[in-house]
Amino acid sequence: MPSLNYFKNIGPGALVAAAFIGPGTVTVCTLAGANFGYTLLWALLFATVATIIFQEMSGRLGTIAQKGLGEALRDSLQHSMWKWPLFALIAMALYGGNAAYEAGNLSGAALGVSAILNEPNDTIFTWTIVLIALVAGLVLWRGSYKQVERLLMVLVLFMGVAFISTFIVSRPDLGAFMQGMFTPTLPDESLITVVALIGTTVVPYNLFLHASAAKARWQGEADLPAARADSVISIGLGGLVAMFIVSTAAASLFSRGLEADSAADMAIQLEPLFGSFSKYLLGAGLLAAGLSSSLTAPLATAYALTEIINPNAKIKEKIFRGISLSVLIVGVMFALSGAKPINIIIGAQFANGLLLPIIAAFLLYTMNNKALLGRYTNGWIANGLGAIVFLVSLGLGVRLVLKAMAVL
Template identity: 30%
Template sequence: MGKSLEEVHGSVATQNKKSAFRRVLAFLGPAYLISVGYMDPGNWATDIAGGSQFGYTLLWVLLMSNIMALLLQSLSARLGIVTQRDLAQASRETYSPFINYILYFLAEIAIAACDLAEVLGMAIGINLLFDIPLIEGVLITVLDTFLLLFLINKGIRKMEAFIIALVAIIGFSFVFEMVFAEPELDKVVLGLIPSIPNEAALYIAIGIIGATVMPHNLYLHSSLVQTRKFDRTEKGIKQALKYNLIDSTIALNLAFFVNAAILILAAATFYRNGMFHVAEIQDAHQFLQPLLGTKWAPILFAVALIAAGQSSTITGTLAGQIVMEGYLNLRIQPWVRRIITRLIAIVPAVIVIMIYGEQVTGKLLIFSQVILSLQLGFAIIPLIHFVSDKSKMKGFHIGKITQVAAWIIATTIVSLNAKLVYDEISGWIENAENPLVLWLTVVPLAIGFLALLLYIVFKPFIAKAKAKNYNHSPHNLTLKFSEKATYNKKDIAISVDFSEADENAINSAFELGGIEAKYTLIHVVETVGAMMYGENIQDHETTIDEKLLNEYKEMLIQKGFNVEIQLGFGKPGKVIPKIVNAGSFDILVMGTHGHTGFKDLLFGTTVDKLRHQISIPLFIVKK
């Protein structure tokens, strides 16, 4: 499998930095690209609505959301640093092609929905700042395709600097907004204490949490951390994990500041003046000047909105590239990828605005958040499974406490998003002229997504239980080996599958060759990933099989036998003949499981497939 974001993979050196500050500085960057997803235009509406309706009361929800985001983004960074795989690549190596195609489709839809929010946000900002009609503003956003192409060609550090500059513009804009608004600091502090005044506040709190973690950010972060080149030693990996946690903490706290500033601004202006129903970005912009008494307030608001949309759309494009290359192993020119993603977002936006007018932009933003909500669980849950896997993470897996915290966060976010989706679909059905169409399309689709989500949640647990029950260790087999030789063969291949059939096969081989012969133990990894990627696969099954094969080898060497091992990947019926024909073996010994008839159809018969393809005798040992 190719490297994630290959054109910038490992392009930033972090070694040989003399001071600790320089070492930290070398790792800083990826999380800033992630942080813009937490302050994109899709979040502004929920922050404005929360502040205008309930003042400072829901600030604690933003803080809790930020803590959740920090943990999940640190898990994403951990996956990329340790395994050198992004989330899409790890999924492709783990799930079947059918499941991966569905996950890819969902991820693409989510990125397009996120792009829709960013397009609308930028277009609204351009409209507010320059009085350009909204449709023309939407069309102008196509131009950032070429900006991204320019930046990526200049290197990842230049892109990070550009994004950090945009984040700084957003931050400084809201610093001045806070000065203009003069918020009540005592009430700001009280807002950090958890409380839910009523059901309406609960609904907005759900919206804030639901819009917090963006699924594309989890794909993006696991890839961007791989742009750093560091020592692949245990010490080097630990250092990379520590510095990336520092990076994430700083960047996401900046995102928290921006979101909190938007909510505080709404509370200090609209809530204080009894304007409890301001939820649209355009309305917020319109009322800032008369309420705050300065023309700079709405200008800075629009500038920050454009910066938020521009920075978010660049990172959204990178996420699209990562998802396509990771799931499909398909590489296309970045500008083609960008144009496709941008058109998927622009076309529906233009059509809806032309038919229904500019007043529907708020509903479009909410619709984009609902689509993001649908996809969120399909990114979070595989991520938690991957970073909890001891063999995949090579000893850098997360501990039990972190696992429990991650599952609580995942359950909370997915449950709240499920409620949001349920409420939206219920609303569509109630207001539809022909609800039967929705019952036949949207409802079955949502149920199908729920079934897929449950499959992704429970499949690894079921697989682990089966592996535990299946006798998959040579220590448990208590094999008894014979040293008696009845027929002298000098170079013997033995096919093993870590079952009880191995005992008869190995003993029979020893009877053929005795203590003087050379023995080669052959095992074939049959996972989906092994069939697709061959020896490049690094999944759990391969790691375990390689370990067990080495244990067989050590056990037999200690008994005085001359043993080598060879690991193959794919279908045994095809791979074993290739290995055998490429070697100089005298005979191949295989054990069988003793099943016939219907079980042959069910489990397959490797013997029948390979016996006509090898050029040496095949010795079959029945169980």
């Protein structure tokens, strides 16, 4: 059966799902549900569809052109006077943003352990970050692409079971769930949350990660159907999990007037309502989310910057490992700096939301390069959908900046 074959081909899409279902997503979705109930589910539906649209483009680029996004941009802008300023902008944004993102991933995983142990202890928090960083560093240094892919697929499956089980236990209002998905509203003070929800789902660095992973996994047009199915199945499942997290928070916190400052708080507050089972499920899911995302952020940065720099083949692997490990190390330093984990996590998602229009514009530019993709360039439907996503993300980002400047 073709559908079963598609499931066997799940791979690069699972990396993307593992990347965006991190502690940032868990935390932002928890706060969205706790503060606004089901009303912002439409933003996650939009973000999931947008992610599928853009990640399909990235997967198609890697599969057909056998190039990563960084490599394609380097070739496309080879003779442009804006080449190095644009590359510098991308490099700084990716490295800085992913280092902050990594700090949020590690902090979120540590919060998961705290939730399981019910011990908000600084020593436990610190040692959890150090141990997870050591595991992630070992995997990044020694693991091959296929080994990393398999590990992330297991973690994504584990997260799915944990968060879907918690969703079922919380008994959400299905009518409000459907209304929130298909009736766009923007309650007072919700704009930052909407941008964060989009930024935590349509993650700019995933566009680089997916193209490079597809290049390693598939070769040519014969593999394109499998690549597309991989994107739809994996990312669709990831988006559904994110919606379940919002709904769980809406059912267990918003509807009862409870508050949450983090996903770990949500796990603790679920205990008197549903017993310790929910606390363990949510805490374990948060830990898995942190570990999976702590691998993908360094990998994506290394793929993008190595492709842009284009070093000599003899030292390429060393530079790749050096970049990925440096992102991990800087993330550990941020996570242990004393800043509140919730602020690190939300800040990273907010930055992603503002960076998205820039990277999306680069992707759309590349996907219309006939010399690169031939008959597999974007058609009018793909360009139209991509333009809508670009304009919506740009409009939200601009409005947020103007509001911050007290213009609105």
